Amino acid sequence: MKNKFNYLLILxxxxxxxxxxxxxIIVQSTTSTAxxxxxxxxxxxxxxxxxxxxRAVAVxxxxxxKNAMRGDADLLLVHSKKDEMEFIENxxxxxxxxxxxxxxxxxxxxxxxxxxxxxxxxxxxxxKILKGNYTFISRDDNSGTHVKELSLWANYNxxxxxxxxxxxxxxxxxxxxxxxxxxxxxxxxxRGSWIAFQNxxxxxxxxxxxxxxxxxxxxxxxxxxxxxxxxxxxANQFIEWILSKKGKRLIEDFRVSEKQLFYTYK
Numbered sequence: 641m642k643n644k645f646n647y648l649l650i651l652x653x654x655x656x657x658x659x660x661x662x663x664x665i666i667v668q669s670t671t672s673t674a675x676x677x678x679x680x681x682x683x684x685x686x687x688x689x690x691x692x693x694x695r696a697v698a699v700x701x702x703x704x705x706k707n708a709m710r711g712d713a714d715l716l717l718v719h720s721k722k723d724e725m726e727f728i729e730n731x732x733x734x735x736x737x738x739x740x741x742x743x744x745x746x747x748x749x750x751x752x753x754x755x756x757x758x759x760x761x762x763x764x765x766x767x768k769i770l771k772g773n774y775t776f777i778s779r780d781d782n783s784g785t786h787v788k789e790l791s792l793w794a795n796y797n798x799x800x801x802x803x804x805x806x807x808x809x810x811x812x813x814x815x816x817x818x819x820x821x822x823x824x825x826x827x828x829x830x831r832g833s834w835i836a837f838q839n840x841x842x843x844x845x846x847x848x849x850x851x852x853x854x855x856x857x858x859x860x861x862x863x864x865x866x867x868x869x870x871x872x873x874x875a876n877q878f879i880e881w882i883l884s885k886k887g888k889r890l891i892e893d894f895r896v897s898e899k900q901l902f903y904t905y906k
Contacts, residue, residue, distance in 0.1 A: 664693035665874050668705070668713040670784055671812045673857070674698030676836040676901055681894055686881060692874050700812065702782025708732060711867040714875040716860040719784035719830070724858045733860035737883060740891050740902040741856045744788055745834060746847040747817070748826035756826075757846045763796045765847055770798060773805050775825030779816050780808035788855070789828045795852075817843065830855050832901040857902070859883075 673679050674696055683694035697707060701718040708716045709732050716733060718724060727733050746765065748754070754774040756765045769776050778800070779786040793800050800806040807825065809816045813833040820827040821842045829837075834845070859879055864872040881887050888904040895901070 662871055662874075663691065664695050665714040665871050665878060666712065667694055667696045667715045667717055668708045669696045669698050669717040670701045670704060670719055670857075671698050671814075672719070672785075672830050672833045673717060675812070675814055676832045676896055678832070678894055678901065682882065682887070682890055685890060686878060690877060690881070692877065694878070700779070700781045700783030700785075701787065702784075708862060711862065711869065713862055714871045715878065716862065717857065719855055719857045720787045721856055721858060723787065724860060728860065731863055731866055734863050736858045736860050737879060738905050739857045739859045739882065740904050741854065742831045742902055743848070743850075743855050744785065744828055744853040745831055745845050746826060746828055747820065747834060747843050748846045749824045750842060750844045751824075752844075752846055753824070754826065757844075759847070762792070762847065762850055762852055766792060766796055766798060769826050770800055770803050770806065773803070775805050775807060775823050776800065777816055777820045777823065777825040777827040778806065778808050779813065779827075780810050781812070783813070784855075785813060785828060785830055788853075792828070792852070832896075835896050835899050835901055 669679060679694065679696050687693050697704070697713070699707070701720045701723065704716060704718050705723055705727055707713060708727070716727065717739065724736050728736055754769050754772055756768060759765050778789060807823065809819050813829055814837055816827055817829060817833070817837050818839055821839055826846070859882070861872060861875040861879060862870045864870050891902050891904050892900065
């Protein structure tokens with residue numbers, strides 16, 4: 641492939657001529673699929689087999705959905721199912737497909753000042769961090785991870801904005817993990833981003849393997865009736881390919897530091 645994925649954090653790709661067929665498709669995607677190298681991995685293989693290039697705009701899920709609602713995409717690949725279904729219900733997408741999943745985890749200082757590592761109840765853990773005045777770092781960027789975090793506070797009737805130890809970064813997952821390391825704080829992260837994170841010296845996984853922290857990823861082709869310029873046929877070609885037995889095998893085989901990041905539905 642002549643050019644690797646163009647991961648554009650702010651610039652939105654607008655198609656000037658809706659009648660001109662393109663040999664690439666634009667994917668609005670969550671940062672975790674880009675920062676881990678997953679999209680490079682599957683995109684290179686898909687390009688070799690189809691001649692269709694994947695160009696990804698890697699932002700938080702909320703921003704990716706907003707971009708797609710403007711028609712700045714052919715495909716949406718994110719991880720906030722409620723928002724994805726609203727996207728379809730409002731006519732922006734055709735159908736949501738379950739693509740893959742992993743989970744969210746709570747990481748924090750290896751010294752674990754809040755002493756949560758041996759606790760088994762998520763409600764107790766979150767209350768202990770927040771009310772015990774231990775620093776919690778939030779992405780605060782409307783990403784899928786941030787949406788999940790907010791839902792957890794709401795589940796336990798907690799308002800983190802009332803606490804001075806609740807710190808908002810407004811940035812991506814890897815930056816938020818770095819800030820957590822610098823500030824000796826706790827945070828919620830998707831497991832894939834954690835595995836790809838290179839600055840683990842001061843942090844550790846302190847809570848994991850909870851069904852409440854399930855993290856599904858969905859893939860959606862944009863509605864060509866609403867956005868005539870989209871490469872609908874090519875987008876569906878990629879969806880069919882990635883959901884095939886071969887695509888699922890590629891997802892399952894993807895590793896970072898010899899660890900599997902994503903899992904497929906059987």
